[in-house]
Amino acid sequence: MRRTITSKVVPLASFMGPSLSLILLFYFVPVVLTLLIAFTDMGRTLQWHFIGLYNFARLFGVGIRDPFILKIITNTLIYVAGALPVTILGGLLLSILSMRMHRGAGLFFRTVFFIPRVIPPVVWGFLWAWSFEGTRYGLFNAIRGAWGLPVVYWLIRYPMLIVILANAFLGISLAMLVFSSAIASIPRDFTRAAEVDGASEWQIARYVIVPALKWPILTMTAWHLMSFINSYVYIMLITGGGPYYATEVWGLYGYHVAFSQYRYGYGSSVMTVLVVVNMLLLVALVKAFGMRRMLGRGKIEV
Amino acid sequence: MMRISLHNLSKYFGDVKAVDELTLQIQEGEFVALLGPSGCGKTTTLLTIAGFYRPTKGEVRFSDRVVNDLPPRERNIGMVFQSYALYPHMRVFDNITFPLKIKKVPKKHWGTKATEVAKLLEIADLMDRVPGQLSGGQQQRVALARSLVKEPDLLLLDEPLSNLDAKLRITMRAELKRLQKDLGITTIFVTHDQVEAMTMADRIALLEGGRLQQVGSPEELYDLPATLFVAGFIGTPPMNFVEVSLEEVEGRLFVTTEHFRFPLSNGIAQKVHRMATSREVVLGVRPEDITIGQGKIEGEVYVVEPLGRDTLVTLRIGALGFKVLAPPRFRVAIGERVQLAFSMERIQLFDKATERSLLL
Numbered sequence: 036m037r038r039t040i041t042s043k044v045v046p047l048a049s050f051m052g053p054s055l056s057l058i059l060l061f062y063f064v065p066v067v068l069t070l071l072i073a074f075t076d077m078g079r080t081l082q083w084h085f086i087g088l089y090n091f092a093r094l095f096g097v098g099i100r101d102p103f104i105l106k107i108i109t110n111t112l113i114y115v116a117g118a119l120p121v122t123i124l125g126g127l128l129l130s131i132l133s134m135r136m137h138r139g140a141g142l143f144f145r146t147v148f149f150i151p152r153v154i155p156p157v158v159w160g161f162l163w164a165w166s167f168e169g170t171r172y173g174l175f176n177a178i179r180g181a182w183g184l185p186v187v188y189w190l191i192r193y194p195m196l197i198v199i200l201a202n203a204f205l206g207i208s209l210a211m212l213v214f215s216s217a218i219a220s221i222p223r224d225f226t227r228a229a230e231v232d233g234a235s236e237w238q239i240a241r242y243v244i245v246p247a248l249k250w251p252i253l254t255m256t257a258w259h260l261m262s263f264i265n266s267y268v269y270i271m272l273i274t275g276g277g278p279y280y281a282t283e284v285w286g287l288y289g290y291h292v293a294f295s296q297y298r299y300g301y302g303s304s305v306m307t308v309l310v311v312v313n314m315l316l317l318v319a320l321v322k323a324f325g326m327r328r329m330l331g332r333g334k335i336e337v
Numbered sequence: 338m339m340r341i342s343l344h345n346l347s348k349y350f351g352d353v354k355a356v357d358e359l360t361l362q363i364q365e366g367e368f369v370a371l372l373g374p375s376g377c378g379k380t381t382t383l384l385t386i387a388g389f390y391r392p393t394k395g396e397v398r399f400s401d402r403v404v405n406d407l408p409p410r411e412r413n414i415g416m417v418f419q420s421y422a423l424y425p426h427m428r429v430f431d432n433i434t435f436p437l438k439i440k441k442v443p444k445k446h447w448g449t450k451a452t453e454v455a456k457l458l459e460i461a462d463l464m465d466r467v468p469g470q471l472s473g474g475q476q477q478r479v480a481l482a483r484s485l486v487k488e489p490d491l492l493l494l495d496e497p498l499s500n501l502d503a504k505l506r507i508t509m510r511a512e513l514k515r516l517q518k519d520l521g522i523t524t525i526f527v528t529h530d531q532v533e534a535m536t537m538a539d540r541i542a543l544l545e546g547g548r549l550q551q552v553g554s555p556e557e558l559y560d561l562p563a564t565l566f567v568a569g570f571i572g573t574p575p576m577n578f579v580e581v582s583l584e585e586v587e588g589r590l591f592v593t594t595e596h597f598r599f600p601l602s603n604g605i606a607q608k609v610h611r612m613a614t615s616r617e618v619v620l621g622v623r624p625e626d627i628t629i630g631q632g633k634i635e636g637e638v639y640v641v642e643p644l645g646r647d648t649l650v651t652l653r654i655g656a657l658g659f660k661v662l663a664p665p666r667f668r669v670a671i672g673e674r675v676q677l678a679f680s681m682e683r684i685q686l687f688d689k690a691t692e693r694s695l696l697l
């Protein structure tokens with residue numbers, strides 16, 4: 036008995052040990068540190084005093100309140116509610132179109148939409164920032180200029196729309212990849228049966244393809260829900276959260292509080308709330324769909 | 338109802354000639370089987386008729402109209418796939434009424450139409466189940482119901498019985514044949530099982546390597562196979578083949594081997610005279626056309642297999658093996674020497690080089 040345990044533990048430890056210790060070092064340690072700092076008033080000087088729940092009281096408006104919090108929460112909700120459906124519907128639309136197209140055209144199409152996944156985030160962010168630049172040097176303003184139209188201050192007039200699209204575009208590229216491979220595994224006979232029965236492309240998509248993609252759609256929705264709740268990188272690169280908090284979402288606010296205002300203690304408490312929200316969401320999703328089914332191999336309904 | 342004609346129909350996938358120069362006329366209300374071994378192009382032919390493949394060459398005509406460029410959805414075809422392709426997320430009722438929904442038939446008519454076909458196929462009590470809860474035979478009938486509910490002009494069936502167990506297959510064979518006759522819908526039925534084709538079809542088109550070998554009634558293919566391939570493919574146990582030589586002695590034609598020699602009947606000799614280009618031919622004799630216990634040919638019993646309805650006896654004539662169907666409870670011992678005779682009017686002769694029948 037003893038021997039079998041050792042004979043299992045030793046290889047297990049040597050295979051999983053390195054990655055486990057990395058996860059410990061770069062994930063759990065920061066989380067625990069954040070959690071601890073959240074209960075202090077640590078600032079630019081890195082000196083700290085334990086101040087109990089003061090930071091959280093401020094966050095939740097108990098006694099003293101942070102005047103931006105309500106705006107931040109609203110922004111986050113609008114942002115997620117906008118980016119998530121655009122991602123899922125866009126991914127579905129593009130994957131169905133590309134899979135039902137001529138093979139070569141479909142492949143080209145999928146490759147083009149996958150580009151944002153493989154270029155560095157900074158490049159992607161600046162690409163959008165430059166495209167919607169409010170001067171005549173921005174891409175869209177340059178195009179307008181060529182037609183004799185005046186410049187539009189895109190990032191001031193439509194900041195939320197632009198950050199939603201920039202992030203959803205990235206989401207779409209992943210969703211499209213996942214949906215396309217799921218569509219490829221739907222037996223040809225299903226779509227052929229619908230076709231001889233007279234179904235149009237739209238009807239085939241609606242009655243045959245989308246129902247078969249139930250699990251990939253659920254998985255991608257859960258995935259992007261979590262990813263959008265935590266987004267801040269592209270928003271920071273494109274609008275920096277502005278103009279005047281118009282696109283400041285929760286994650287970005289935590290970043291700004293900690294690293295622009297150097298209020299490490301308060302910033303940590305903002306982030307701690309995000310970590311807790313993530314955990315609750317994860318538990319809820321696993322409860323709802325089952326871990327095995329969500330993480331199991333990319334199955335489609337056959 | 339519709340007449341179908343295939344005119345020099347070819348479908349190539351790169352270098353693979355899946356269907357090659359297929360010409361075939363199918364009459365209104367006819368039940369035609371596309372028969373052939375795996376990979377001979379049956380499914381490809383069916384999918385081309387349905388419009389999923391565009392012919393590489395040649396034409397598909399529906400009642401004189403060339404439909405090469407007509408998309409499947411405009412052909413009013415009912416199709417049953419080998420996998421049945423029932424939509425797994427829909428109840429049986431929704432599966433059956435799917436074509437009606439697509440055709441925008443008013444919802445109030447769905448019930449009557451679905452019940453009508455469901456009664457016909459005896460699946461009326463399964464309407465609320467999903468396909469996952471059905472047996473293979475039930476799924477097959479639901480798939481058939483779905484293809485019939487829209488009253489198609491043409492019914493295409495791709496190996497609809499191959500997923501069923503042996504017993505159910507025999508039942509469904511008869512059911513399907515009766516149903517087709519009652520409804521009178523022109524039907525093309527794909528199978529690799531010659532018994533299925535023989536029992537069900539009005540006519541059989543036998544394919545091999547993408548080429549049509551012979552088309553005709555089951556009796557025609559059985560009694561006068563056009564090629565060696567047809568002769569070997571149709572019939573169980575299969576026809577016996579022996580390489581023989583033709584000899585002309587005093588105006589009479591003889592078949593000779595080192596073990597036996599017999600004269601051809603006048604009728605057959607005349608045809609052979611007209612057709613034969615060489616003395617080297619292949620003799621074919623069906624197991625039921627050999628009688629044990631009489632005749633001038635001598636053989637030795639190799640093995641005896643009682644089949645109940647008859648007895649399969651394997652004989653050796655020198656190095657040649659012959660299968661013979663003898664009466665039930667036929668008693669003969671292994672190793673025993675017996676006399677045998679061929680039914681002279683039923684033998685087949687094929688050119689050894691071209692493998693074509695000399696009797697057509």
Ligand SMILES: Nc1ncnc2c1ncn2[C@@H]1O[C@H](COP(=O)(O)OP(=O)(O)OP(=O)(O)O)[C@@H](O)[C@H]1O
Nearest residue numbers: 350353354355374375376377378379380381382529
């Ligand atoms: N889409 C395709 N691309 C390339 N080759 C194909 C394609 N479909 C069929 N073939 C080839 O064409 C030939 C005929 O195939 P087909 O499916 O028509 O055979 P089949 O008679 O239906 O056989 P089975 O009884 O196994 O179903 C085969 O050699 C097959 O490999």
Ligand SMILES: [Mg+2]
Nearest residue numbers: 379380381495
């Ligand atoms: Mg096939």
